[in-house]
Amino acid sequence: MICKVKSQKSKVKSTSQNLKVLSFTLNFLLFTFYFLIPVFAQDVDKLVALSKQIIEAKTNEDLNVAFVELKDLYFQENKYNEFVDFLKSLSAKKKTAGTFINYYIALTRYQELKYLEEKQMWDEYFARGNIYRDELTGNAEKVIDSSAATNPLNVYSRLLLWQLHKDQQDAFEQEALESLRRSCFEYAKSAKDIQPIKEAADKLLEYQERAKSKELYKVYADKVVSSEVNNEQLLSIAADFYQEGNLELSQNFYDVYIDRMQRGGDKEKIIPALISIAKSFAYQDGVPNDPAYAEKIFKKIEQLGAKKAFNQELIYMRAFNLEKAKEYPQAKDIYQDLVKFYPQDAHKNEAIFKTGMINTYILRDIKAGRESFEKLAQQEKEINAHVISGLYQLGLLSQWENDFTKAKDYYAKLLEKAGTNYLETVTLTRQRLKEIEDTGPIEYNLKTFLDISLKEEYSGYKMTKVDLKASIYRLKNNQQTNITSTTYLPESGCMQVEVQYLWSGHTGSAKPGIGQSSFDTSFESAGTKDINLVVVSPSGIIDRSLDLLDVY
Amino acid sequence: MRLSTNKEVSHKSQVTSHKSILLAACGLWLFVCLCAAAPRPTPKVYIKKLKNSRYQLIVNRKPYIVKGACYNPIPIGQNHEYDWWSDPNKPWIRDGKLMKEMGINTIRIYQAGSNPEAVKQVIRDFYELYGIRTILGHWLGFWEYPCPFYGDKDFQDKVRKEVLDTVNLYKDEPGILLWILGNENNYSCLGFINPWSTEEVDKEPDPQKQKAMRAKIYYSFVNELSKEIHRVDPRHPVALGNGELIALEFAKEHAQEVDLVACIIYRGKTFGNLFNSLKATFDKPILLSEFGADCYDAYLKKEDQNMQAFFLESQWRQIYENLADNKTGAGNCLGGTTFEWTDEWWKHTDWDPESWKVHDTGAGWSNGSYYFDIRAEGNKNMNEEWFGIVAIQEELENGINKRIPRKAYYVLRDFWKNPVLNNHGKKKIKSK
Numbered sequence: 006m007i008c009k010v011k012s013q014k015s016k017v018k019s020t021s022q023n024l025k026v027l028s029f030t031l032n033f034l035l036f037t038f039y040f041l042i043p044v045f046a047q048d049v050d051k052l053v054a055l056s057k058q059i060i061e062a063k064t065n066e067d068l069n070v071a072f073v074e075l076k077d078l079y080f081q082e083n084k085y086n087e088f089v090d091f092l093k094s095l096s097a098k099k100k101t102a103g104t105f106i107n108y109y110i111a112l113t114r115y116q117e118l119k120y121l122e123e124k125q126m127w128d129e130y131f132a133r134g135n136i137y138r139d140e141l142t143g144n145a146e147k148v149i150d151s152s153a154a155t156n157p158l159n160v161y162s163r164l165l166l167w168q169l170h171k172d173q174q175d176a177f178e179q180e181a182l183e184s185l186r187r188s189c190f191e192y193a194k195s196a197k198d199i200q201p202i203k204e205a206a207d208k209l210l211e212y213q214e215r216a217k218s219k220e221l222y223k224v225y226a227d228k229v230v231s232s233e234v235n236n237e238q239l240l241s242i243a244a245d246f247y248q249e250g251n252l253e254l255s256q257n258f259y260d261v262y263i264d265r266m267q268r269g270g271d272k273e274k275i276i277p278a279l280i281s282i283a284k285s286f287a288y289q290d291g292v293p294n295d296p297a298y299a300e301k302i303f304k305k306i307e308q309l310g311a312k313k314a315f316n317q318e319l320i321y322m323r324a325f326n327l328e329k330a331k332e333y334p335q336a337k338d339i340y341q342d343l344v345k346f347y348p349q350d351a352h353k354n355e356a357i358f359k360t361g362m363i364n365t366y367i368l369r370d371i372k373a374g375r376e377s378f379e380k381l382a383q384q385e386k387e388i389n390a391h392v393i394s395g396l397y398q399l400g401l402l403s404q405w406e407n408d409f410t411k412a413k414d415y416y417a418k419l420l421e422k423a424g425t426n427y428l429e430t431v432t433l434t435r436q437r438l439k440e441i442e443d444t445g446p447i448e449y450n451l452k453t454f455l456d457i458s459l460k461e462e463y464s465g466y467k468m469t470k471v472d473l474k475a476s477i478y479r480l481k482n483n484q485q486t487n488i489t490s491t492t493y494l495p496e497s498g499c500m501q502v503e504v505q506y507l508w509s510g511h512t513g514s515a516k517p518g519i520g521q522s523s524f525d526t527s528f529e530s531a532g533t534k535d536i537n538l539v540v541v542s543p544s545g546i547i548d549r550s551l552d553l554l555d556v557y
Numbered sequence: 558m559r560l561s562t563n564k565e566v567s568h569k570s571q572v573t574s575h576k577s578i579l580l581a582a583c584g585l586w587l588f589v590c591l592c593a594a595a596p597r598p599t600p601k602v603y604i605k606k607l608k609n610s611r612y613q614l615i616v617n618r619k620p621y622i623v624k625g626a627c628y629n630p631i632p633i634g635q636n637h638e639y640d641w642w643s644d645p646n647k648p649w650i651r652d653g654k655l656m657k658e659m660g661i662n663t664i665r666i667y668q669a670g671s672n673p674e675a676v677k678q679v680i681r682d683f684y685e686l687y688g689i690r691t692i693l694g695h696w697l698g699f700w701e702y703p704c705p706f707y708g709d710k711d712f713q714d715k716v717r718k719e720v721l722d723t724v725n726l727y728k729d730e731p732g733i734l735l736w737i738l739g740n741e742n743n744y745s746c747l748g749f750i751n752p753w754s755t756e757e758v759d760k761e762p763d764p765q766k767q768k769a770m771r772a773k774i775y776y777s778f779v780n781e782l783s784k785e786i787h788r789v790d791p792r793h794p795v796a797l798g799n800g801e802l803i804a805l806e807f808a809k810e811h812a813q814e815v816d817l818v819a820c821i822i823y824r825g826k827t828f829g830n831l832f833n834s835l836k837a838t839f840d841k842p843i844l845l846s847e848f849g850a851d852c853y854d855a856y857l858k859k860e861d862q863n864m865q866a867f868f869l870e871s872q873w874r875q876i877y878e879n880l881a882d883n884k885t886g887a888g889n890c891l892g893g894t895t896f897e898w899t900d901e902w903w904k905h906t907d908w909d910p911e912s913w914k915v916h917d918t919g920a921g922w923s924n925g926s927y928y929f930d931i932r933a934e935g936n937k938n939m940n941e942e943w944f945g946i947v948a949i950q951e952e953l954e955n956g957i958n959k960r961i962p963r964k965a966y967y968v969l970r971d972f973w974k975n976p977v978l979n980n981h982g983k984k985k986i987k988s989k
Contacts, residue, residue: 122867125863125864125929127863127866127867127964130863130867131863131866131870131964131968135977138977139977173826173827173871173874173875174826174827174828174829174830174875175827175874175875175878176832176833176875176878176879176883176885176886176887177878177885177886179833180885462762465762465763465764465765494749495744495747495749495803496744496800496801496803497741497744497747497749497750497800498741498744498800498801498821498822498823499741499821499823499921499922499939499941500741500744500750500800500922501921501922501923502749502750542749543749544748544749544752545748
């Protein structure tokens with residue numbers, strides 16, 4: 006009897022509870038409709054479903070999925086205020102979602118401020134900017150105060166605050182960064198879902214905080230590795246991140262992989278693996294590369310005593326990689342190794358020529374440079390672009406030293422060998438010969454470059470203040486490339502230093518003027534093309550630079 | 558009896574009381590007369606060092622935040638040689654009123670005019686009518702032709718005399734806040750802007766050592782000047798007008814006599830790590846003495862007041878974040894003087910007098926930190942004639958070019974009334 010009464014009571018209670026839930030859900034859905042319909046009718050169904058999902062969610066995971074989707078729907082339409090209104094209304098109805106609501110209000114305000122600035126919607130920016138900033142910081146801090154260190158939203162809120170301060174470059178940036186870093190370490194200790202660590206590291210990398218992002222990527226990689234990932238999986242993860250263009254993270258996984266392989270001690274397996282990794286990171290036009298990391302791996306191969314592993318292809322790749330990393334002395338040494346150990350290699354002449362150029366114009370060793378150019382010039386039987394370039398350089402150096410007879414001999418030999426080919430170098434040679442015939446000086450830009458590169462008194466100009474870069478370094482005939490210079494000048498406030506660009510060498514189809522810091526060009530004939538630049542200000546020389554392009 | 562006695566006493570007392578009141582009134586009247594006749598005492602301005610290298614500017618025993626603008630009211634059709642100090646239409650009367658309404662408490666003037674009486678009048682009018690104080694500077698011969706020979710004794714003596722004459726002339730003006738020596742003159746030590754040298758410097762082959770030698774000469778000279786100013790005027794601080802933080806490592810060695818750094822800086826939205834960097838290189842308080850944004854979009858080729866207001870509000874927010882009151886900032890900032898109060902129409906193509914009558918839209922330099930219009934041709938996005946927070950028009954009003962406050966004027970006015978910072982919960986700074 007008692008049981009029956011209890012059962013009836015419980016039925017009544019249950020029915021009344023069900024009614025309550027039903028009425029609440031209906032109310033909420035009506036409310037949701039009110040907010041959503043004017044927003045974007047086509048997504049209403051989805052939004053209603055997501056709202057229902059939030060109300061009925063039993064775990065944080067469920068909430069997370071729904072909030073992420075909901076946010077995406079509002080953000081794609083830039084309906085920030087509507088989303089915040091919705092979130093605020095939700096806070097009364099779903100108390101357990103408080104942390105999520107606070108975080109998403111903060112995130113929305115952050116996005117909104119960025120959007121207003123980007124779209125230059127100034128009326129709202131000035132009228133409401135401070136309110137939004139306040140809501141952003143206030144809600145993010147609420148999340149930090151109210152959530153455990155193991156809660157991903159704790160990390161995300163700190164990340165958001167750091168982004169705000171970083172964007173503003175304000176006084177709190179360092180403090181916020183340190184707080185984010187610490188929270189990531191704390192979180193990593195016990196959390197299973199390590200995605201927040203990766204996202205924080207990604208963001209740090211995006212904001213050029215390389216050292217800090219590297220640190221967090223390492224934490225992330227260590228966590229992944231500790232979860233019993235085998236070597237194959239490691240390689241696959243590393244390759245995936247490489248494909249994504251996230252070289253930093255990819256390197257972290259490769260490092261762990263290499264470490265494991267080394268500990269395994271299987272030299273036969275590790276060397277090919279290292280070679281493959283080095284090849285992926287070595288400089289190549291148009292693909293993700295990191296010449297410094299590639300060289301690190303090349304060194305590792307060397308340290309493992311696998312000298313034999315360096316076949317001609319790999320030696321050339323290493324030298325070229327070092328050249329593009331502007332590590333010229335090392336590049337020269339490796340090019341010399343190539344010539345020494347593989348005298349028949351297809352890149353032999355290129356290697357000799359580049360050794361000559363590096364010795365002459367970068368290391369200021371004319372004697373050593375000449376030796377290389379002579380080596381090319383003496384190839385009586387063979388006529389190729391590098392032989393022609395070697396003769397040109399010999400002629401040019403003699404002309405610069407006022408030994409005109411010798412210069413004319415070299416130029417004459419060049420013209421004889423070139424015939425109707427190697428048009429660009431032939432044109433330059435004819436210009437030089439005309440200068441000699443007219444007893445005039447070498448063309449001004451070129452003469453300035455030669456003086457600064459070769460005279461002892463200018464040895465202070467070490468190519469550190471002017472940098473040259475080509476969009477493509479290995480070109481086909483008539484393929485376009487863009488040459489850009491960057492000049493590192495000290496700050497001069499509103500009194501800008503007007504600089505001039507003295508271009509010389511093989512500039513191809515372009516004739517860049519003194520006001521041009523960059524230009525597009527192409528080349529008709531094959532060979533290694535030297536592009537020279539001296540940057541001057543009204544008060545004197547700033548620095549010089551040289552870059553080498555290979556046309557095939 | 559007692560009563561009568563009391564009455565008598567009361568009567569006597571009343572007479573005595575009347576006499577006392579009369580005497581007191583006479584005394585007060587005499588005191589007022591004396592006070593009016595005597596020159597007003599110059600308020601003492603000094604810098605208070607707080608804990609952890611935090612600094613406060615103190616004026617009349619109270620903390621003072623410099624909320625200012627650079628002031629050079631050149632009318633349309635004139636150039637920098639125009640003596641606005643002697644303008645009978647007194648543009649500063651209109652400007653002072655607008656400034657006061659905005660919340661400005663300080664103006665920065667790069668160098669005093671040639672007529673001392675006119676200069677005094679301007680300083681007095683600003684101070685007495687509007688309570689606005691004046692920061693007075695000196696170029697230290699930076700624009701002398703062919704270049705500022707800081708290594709030359711005659712040149713130094715000439716500049717020294719000019720500086721000390723200025724200080725002696727105006728140090729007793731109650732409106733004076735502080736002195737600024739130079740304005741970006743440090744760039745000349747690097748050899749790119751107004752380069753100068755000495756025989757000894759020329760003998761040095763290493764360009765880096767040459768820079769160090771020039772910096773030593775220049776900052777030692779500023780140090781000497783500061784010492785002499787302190788001797789003749791101990792009541793006002795002396796600032797070193799420096800472009801960015803460039804070469805301050807040499808100032809640390811050779812210019813310890815300066816009281817603060819007056820920094821000229823254009824970094825767009827904020828000042829980055831400026832405040833903490835200064836602490837690390839030359840631990841002195843900092844006044845942002847020239848910063849700002851132009852209001853012309855060189856890319857879209859149209860005026861954009863919002864863009865200017867956006868940058869200025871952000872810059873001022875960072876200034877406030879780094880005041881001594883704000884515990885979470887560097888605490889070494891004393892305030893700032895925005896560049897500038899009104900537009901100057903002579904600046905672009907300044908060699909052509911015809912162009913002084915035209916509001917040129919040409920940009921003179923490039924600065925990527927002002928990113929909205931950096932895609933302008935040649936990346937030149939800084940329009941020198943459009944930096945005013947108040948526009949001027951050809952139409953005259955009381956004999957001067959009509960003033961039209963720009964958006965930045967109102968935005969900064971609101972910000973100074975209620976400075977909202979980025980650090981939630983620690984954001985309120987008293988607006989003084």
